[in-house]
Amino acid sequence: MKLASLRSRLLALIVMVLVIVLIPLGFLSAKHTLEEVDELSDARLAQAARTLEVLVDRIGVEHLREHRSARLLVPSVSNHPHELTVQGRTFESEVGFQVFDSDGSLLLATENLAGMPHTEAVDGAFEDTHKGKYRWRVFTLVKEDENITIRAGERYDSRNEITRALWIEHTLPLLLGLPLMAFLVGWAIRRGLMPLDQLAGALARRKPGSRAPVHLSDEPVELRPVLGALNGQIERLEEALERERRFSADVAHELRTPLASTMINLENAMASAQPDEAQTALEAARECLVSLARRTEQLLSLARLEAGAAAGPRGTVDLAALALDVVDELSPLIEAGGVELGVNLPDSLAVQGYTAALRSLLRNLLDNAFRHVPHGGHVDLSIRREGNQALIEVVDDGPGIPPERRDAMFTRFQRGLDTQGSGYGLGLSIVQRAVELHGASIRLLDGERGPGLRVVVTLPLA
Incomplete structure (x- = not known):
């Protein structure tokens, strides 16, 4: 299912990450703790058997054998049950021991383990066995010098209680904590994404x-x-x-x-x-x-x-070749106006730009000059390199533009004060836009030979 809300996505992802991380960690932690508890309980059984070994030595094995017929049994119920009883259970009945002779006869035992049969377990072995409805964990200690076997046992009831307590301790926080954590994470996400709500409100207003x-x-x-x-x-x-x-x-x-x-x-x-x-x-x-x-x-x-x-992507443009094409295109206008055109071009000069825009720039610069010079006037076009820049210069001997009006001439439909031109005030606007597209610059200056206008465009080289 796709979640349309960014908050829902973040909440679902965070909760999923928490579940993926915390549940395996909790399971592994509980498993490791249970293993530690089992090892500790086994060590306690072994310690109890060795303690009993010392006591048997004090009593004497021969003394136990002499009283074998009496079947010495140790009570497994306390005389003070209220002291060792929790919720009706007597913990003394959950532990016990046995002492067997070499022939397998019982020498000494607690009452709760008196009926558990002897097994051929090796020295230091742990085993699980059943007696009645209970399952026991038994440790065997063999004393070869005395030819006796000591067995200490513990019912699994206490271990199961510890196991249940550990699982509850590890799972209950997860079961209760994950919903609470999801709620808090959702609140934190709402608080964290509040700037997006503010942005949406600002745009709506x-x-x-x-x-x-x-x-x-x-x-x-x-x-x-x-x-x-x-x-x-x-x-x-x-x-x-x-x-x-x-x-x-x-x-x-x-x-x-x-x-x-x-x-x-x-x-x-x-x-x-x-x-x-x-x-x-x-x-x-x-x-x-x-x-x-x-x-x-x-x-x-x-x-x-x-x-x-502009037509096509920005590429390498040869200004000299492009200028010759524009001059050829405007040759009928030059002949009709009786204008003398001087051209000074290099063999090749490459710039990075838009061919259509640069063509429009050159055509409008020359067209403006031709339309504002008198019959028999003169226009010069030169293109040259200066450092890492290309300079396009168009000079005419027309009436020129007063300095105070030159900035305004780049506005659309602004025409000069002369009456000879037949333009519409768009030429320099087109030129300026082409200049802006190329990160270039344009200047309107006085003519070099008295009256007239000199237009200088500076372009970065390729």
Whole structure:
């Protein structure tokens, strides 16, 4: 059965471990104790037999043989039974002894063992035998010089009492202690997992859109990495949601104008009775649609970069080869604008990055420069290595950007103050996002030959 609750799992596992450990330990301890008790009882029997040997020597074996017909019997019941009686039992009746002659005749015995037959046990042997309804443990001591055999016996009643007492002593604590221990362990687990309840409550009380980090009073050390990761995830999630909200609003705002212009031009073309006027309106509508397509492509590119979904995994990219591909791609725009492009590239320069993001970075840097320089203007693209970094530099002789507005130009839909450019204020936002993806940096500086703009991007090498 699967336990859904973490508390139930911990409790079941801990109790199972306790049972697996404590029960075998209790069993082994009881078994070892019983063995010790048996050895002690056997040693007591042997000691009693040797004590009797000394007494027999004092009495004299010949004297015992002379009175054999009298069958000397030692009483096995005390004259003061209340002194040696517990719960109606007389312990004197549970021990006894026998002394046999060499021919097996009984010389001396206690009353309770008088009827136990002689056996051919060797000297120092222990044996179990029955007399009536009782089972006895007997030790045999053979005196070869006197030709007599001494046997000391003990009923198993007392040993069984000790055995039962030991089993109760070892099992009762387990039977009573395990449920109590399970209850205490369950309480301890609830107390120990209380920070998880506090964390669940803190998350349940959070308001939608809140970016406040989650904190717990007296948070355990083990939960600190979880809280750190959780707060980081909440922050990233809120940032992603905020980007989505801004992007949706920006898309709606930016696409509304070209769509409205297209509709107006189409309506004018349909309403016009003059072919020339209709053709002009259709051409204007087509330009609006071309503008809309380009703006949509830039918005999609920005969305992919902001989501971090660059094409493919990060790998080794040759910046020089990539820059040549981008220049070839933009050659129609260069020719149409009458722009002179200077290129200074190494044979090869490798960086670790996303090919699609770096392509977008180079394309937007050059596209911005081409659209903001006047007809016949000049744009320089250079890529070089400086230490362990790669520098991408794009310089144009356009109107440039005032220093106080350069930080704001990375915001989406922010355009320069010149009227010559036909951009939408997305180029530098796309460039900045690509720079962030690569842990690089970007700077907007003054042109090297007077007016203009110099953009410098620094990337770590492969």
